[in-house]
Amino acid sequence: MRGHLETMVLAVLERGQAHGYEVLQRFEEAGCGALKLKEGTLYPALYRLEESGLIKGAWESGGENRRGPRRRNYRLTAKGKRELARRRDSWRNFVAVVGRIVEA
Amino acid sequence: MEQFKVHVERIVRPVQAALARKNKMREELLAHLVHKAEALVDEGLDEPAASAQAVEQLGDPDVIRKELQASVPALERLACARIPNWRFLDAYFEKDEGESRFHFALVRTAFEVSAMAVCVLPLLVAKWAGFMSRGQSSCLSCSLAAVGFISVAAVFIFVGWYLTDMTGLRRAMSRETAAPAWRKGVATCVFLCFNFVLIIGPLLFLAWLTHPSGRTILTATFFGMFGLQLAGGTIVLLVLLSVVCGFAMKIEHEQWVKWGSLKIDD
Numbered sequence: 500m501r502g503h504l505e506t507m508v509l510a511v512l513e514r515g516q517a518h519g520y521e522v523l524q525r526f527e528e529a530g531c532g533a534l535k536l537k538e539g540t541l542y543p544a545l546y547r548l549e550e551s552g553l554i555k556g557a558w559e560s561g562g563e564n565r566r567g568p569r570r571r572n573y574r575l576t577a578k579g580k581r582e583l584a585r586r587r588d589s590w591r592n593f594v595a596v597v598g599r600i601v602e603a
Numbered sequence: 604m605e606q607f608k609v610h611v612e613r614i615v616r617p618v619q620a621a622l623a624r625k626n627k628m629r630e631e632l633l634a635h636l637v638h639k640a641e642a643l644v645d646e647g648l649d650e651p652a653a654s655a656q657a658v659e660q661l662g663d664p665d666v667i668r669k670e671l672q673a674s675v676p677a678l679e680r681l682a683c684a685r686i687p688n689w690r691f692l693d694a695y696f697e698k699d700e701g702e703s704r705f706h707f708a709l710v711r712t713a714f715e716v717s718a719m720a721v722c723v724l725p726l727l728v729a730k731w732a733g734f735m736s737r738g739q740s741s742c743l744s745c746s747l748a749a750v751g752f753i754s755v756a757a758v759f760i761f762v763g764w765y766l767t768d769m770t771g772l773r774r775a776m777s778r779e780t781a782a783p784a785w786r787k788g789v790a791t792c793v794f795l796c797f798n799f800v801l802i803i804g805p806l807l808f809l810a811w812l813t814h815p816s817g818r819t820i821l822t823a824t825f826f827g828m829f830g831l832q833l834a835g836g837t838i839v840l841l842v843l844l845s846v847v848c849g850f851a852m853k854i855e856h857e858q859w860v861k862w863g864s865l866k867i868d869d
Contacts, residue, residue, distance in 0.1 A: 519631055520638045537662030538639070539614070542631055543670035550674065567641075568634040571627070 504536070504544045505553075506590065509575060509583040512554060516574035519545060545573060553579035606654060607636040613867045614664045619683045620675040622858060628671055629862060636661060708764035716757045723749055763797055792849030796842065 511517065511525040522545075523538055548554045554573045575583070611632045615625055636657050643653035661667070672680070698707045 518634070520635050537666070538635065538660050539632065539662040539664075539667035540670055542628065542635070543667070543674045546628075546671070546674035550676065567637045568630055570634045570638075571631055 504540070505548055506583070506586045508541070508544055508548060509553060509579055509586065512573055512575045513580070513583060516572045518559065518570035518572050520570070522573070548579070549573070552576060553582050604633075604637065607633055607640075607658070608862070609865050609867055610658055610661075610664070611636065612862055612865045614668050615671065616862075616867060618668060618672050618675065619680045620672075621679055621683060622854070624675065624679070626858065626862075632661070704765055708761050711764045712757055712761040715760050716753060719756060720753060723753065789849060792845045795845040795848050 507526065508522060511522055511529075514525070517525065519541055523536075523541060526536065545554065545556070549556050553576060555576050556571045556573045559570050559572050611629050614632065615628045618625060618628065620628075636654075639657040639660065640650070640653045643656055644650060648656065675683075695711070698704075
């Protein structure tokens, strides 16, 4: 799941920048509820991706109107886009090969 | 919010990482819990139930902590490894309940003077041996100088520790003291400068002992041995280092007030 979680994060960030909670909401919209993902495990994945330069985070500037603690928005970097494309290819290959065997 | 902060702190506090990184973790996890609970309240749950569910859905704290730790670069993890007996240092600066200022200063002076004597003694013996082999009779003056130096240092150390307590410097550095962060920074800076003098003093003396012209105190002065620039540079460096440490203490204290003071034990 760990490797896939990172790919999933990259994929949802392709739709635009998002903070951690929003990333999870996008997962929910895509029907990830079935994966029973524990929400806290998202943040280490975000940090790993940020550390490897695939995404870039920045604190949101809400000014005085912001309610509650500040959030950190993440966006995909150029390197992240290339990595996402590579992982997508790899995933498609995996699904094609395993799918042929499992569904045979 | 307080309940969330405690839960976040339970997860993040044991992580070995730089302060900035840990603060990022803290703020993000806290923001997540707050927004999650708000969303659950909007869905119709009452606040206690929403808070409990937000915490539950975040996941097992041990698992999150391990994953957070794994996301920290190895070098940073190593640099931020905790010193196991840190409490020993705290105890050194703390005065026992009912302990007099005199006793407090005396115990620390005895310890520091002993440490200083242990450093000076081998060189003094070596110097003695050198004098004897050359048939010189300066052993006595050298020994007297060593005893004199240590005695003067002991007085300074004692007065320093005594005053440190009297002026509230030690208390100002204590985390529990409700003093502004800048004051704690300045207290640390002053304290470090004082201790640097204690460290540099014996080093200068050792240098004097081993100096060829060190037969009298006057011929081997501080400036004569090291040169004015080097001595000045050393002092400037020490002051700068103290200021940096003081500033770090200020930041550390601010963080402690915000997160470190939370009681995370059940």
